[in-house]
Amino acid sequence: MSANESANGNGNGSASDEQVPQRRPPASHLVLGVATLTGERLHLIGERQLPAIALAVGVVAEGREAVGRAVESARQAVPREQVRDMLDTASSHGRRAVDESQSETSHWLRKVVGTAVGAPVKWVEDKVIPKVIEDLMPYMVNNMMPKMIQEVLPQVRTMVVPVIIDDLTTDPRVRTMITEQSSGMVAAATDELREATAGADDQVETAFRNVFRRHSNA
Amino acid sequence: MPGSPYAGVVTRFAALAVDAVLLTLAIPFIANGAPSLWSALDGTAPGWLDVTSQAAAAIVPFAYFALCWWAGGRTVGGLLFGTLVRRRNGEPVGLGRAILRAVIGLALPLIWLIGMIMILWDDRRRALHDRVFGTIVVRAVREQRLGTPRAAVAPSTTPARK
Numbered sequence: 001m002s003a004n005e006s007a008n009g010n011g012n013g014s015a016s017d018e019q020v021p022q023r024r025p026p027a028s029h030l031v032l033g034v035a036t037l038t039g040e041r042l043h044l045i046g047e048r049q050l051p052a053i054a055l056a057v058g059v060v061a062e063g064r065e066a067v068g069r070a071v072e073s074a075r076q077a078v079p080r081e082q083v084r085d086m087l088d089t090a091s092s093h094g095r096r097a098v099d100e101s102q103s104e105t106s107h108w109l110r111k112v113v114g115t116a117v118g119a120p121v122k123w124v125e126d127k128v129i130p131k132v133i134e135d136l137m138p139y140m141v142n143n144m145m146p147k148m149i150q151e152v153l154p155q156v157r158t159m160v161v162p163v164i165i166d167d168l169t170t171d172p173r174v175r176t177m178i179t180e181q182s183s184g185m186v187a188a189a190t191d192e193l194r195e196a197t198a199g200a201d202d203q204v205e206t207a208f209r210n211v212f213r214r215h216s217n218a
Numbered sequence: 219m220p221g222s223p224y225a226g227v228v229t230r231f232a233a234l235a236v237d238a239v240l241l242t243l244a245i246p247f248i249a250n251g252a253p254s255l256w257s258a259l260d261g262t263a264p265g266w267l268d269v270t271s272q273a274a275a276a277i278v279p280f281a282y283f284a285l286c287w288w289a290g291g292r293t294v295g296g297l298l299f300g301t302l303v304r305r306r307n308g309e310p311v312g313l314g315r316a317i318l319r320a321v322i323g324l325a326l327p328l329i330w331l332i333g334m335i336m337i338l339w340d341d342r343r344r345a346l347h348d349r350v351f352g353t354i355v356v357r358a359v360r361e362q363r364l365g366t367p368r369a370a371v372a373p374s375t376t377p378a379r380k
Contacts, residue, residue: 194229194300198357201226201343208338 032057224343225301225355227334233295240294241279249275283320288313292358300358311353319351 025033036053039045045053075083168174225233252271253263286293291302291310303311303319311319323330333346342354 190298190300193298194357197229197232197299198226200228202222204228205226205338205343212339 222343223356225299225357226343227337229299229301229357230334230337230345230355233293233299233301236295236298237283237293241282245275245278248278279324280317280320283324284313284317287311287319288316296355302356302358304354304356306352306354308354308356315351315353319347319353322350323347 024030036045039049249271253268256263256267283293286296287303288311291304296302303316305311305315330345330347336349337343337345340349344354348354
């Protein structure tokens with residue numbers, strides 16, 4: 001007799017199928033049914049194991065009923081308010097214990113990790129990293145940077161420089177600056193020209209007067 | 219006279235040379251521009267256009283100098299070298315005086331140029347035509363440095379050395 005047939009208490013499978021209700025059985029029945037069916041299909045449950053399984057299931061069912069009866073009798077014996085106070089007290093005690101343990105653990109971990117990690121990190125920062133950078137610098141300067149520049153420079157020329165030039169040429173401040181510089185250069189050149197001709201005026205006049213004074217003295 | 223507020227002979231000749239170059243470039247264009255354009259568009263230019271263009275080209279130097287001296291006291295050459303034509307008391311030159319100065323100067327260019335030699339010994343660096351028309355030529359830059367234009371070209375009470 002299979003577990004299915006034993007669970008139904010009937011050897012005729014087709015008759016039992018007609019008697020099975022259409023709604024889903026309770027979860028405990030489902031778990032028990034799936035477990036026993038799986039055991040039979042895998043040949044883990046045989047004729048000899050089945051009585052033991054039935055005994056275990058029966059003991060568990062009896063135990064559960066006994067616990068239910070004890071809880072019901074306790075509920076009737078103890079007032080509901082007292083039970084609620086007990087539960088609240090227990091909950092607060094539990095919460096306090098959890099908080100304290102978390103705080104203590106966190107403090108302890110921070111202390112342990114700080115002393116264990118801080119010193120090595122400082123040593124790495126002070127000793128290792130500068131040495132590594134110092135050792136790497138010649139390689140970077142002599143080998144890496146030229147290659148990077150060689151690769152990047154054409155792109156900078158084609159992509160970045162035109163944009164910068166566009167920005168500069170369209171920027172009104174730059175235009176104003178160029179105009180001011182140009183006008184300043186013209187003004188400076190004009191001033192120099194005027195100064196030069198003024199000096200030439202003075203020299204020619206002085207020379208002329210010197211010549212005529214010499215002649216008049218003679 | 220080092221540091222004089224008046225423009226000397228070199229400056230004035232240089233400014234005159236710039237004006238001469240400008241007029242040398244402009245006069246042929248004025249004289250031939252319109253007839254050439256007419257010829258290019260419609261064959262031979264009419265005679266009246268040639269005459270008008272020639273007359274305009276002949277008038278341009280007089281108009282250029284007279285209007286420049288009257289309007290701003292300076293020609294393009296004067297602008298470049300920083301000179302200003304003023305009356306003896308420092309005031310701007312009137313239109314009549316400017317026209318007379320330009321006409322006489324351009325009609326008698328030799329006398330104009332020889333008269334420029336007088337700049338060398340005149341206290342206020344006046345040429346012959348400056349004495350005739352009561353004008354002086356001052357430096358614009360020096361005029362600004364002195365603060366007031368009149369201070370730079372104040373009427374001189376001392377007679378000019380002859």
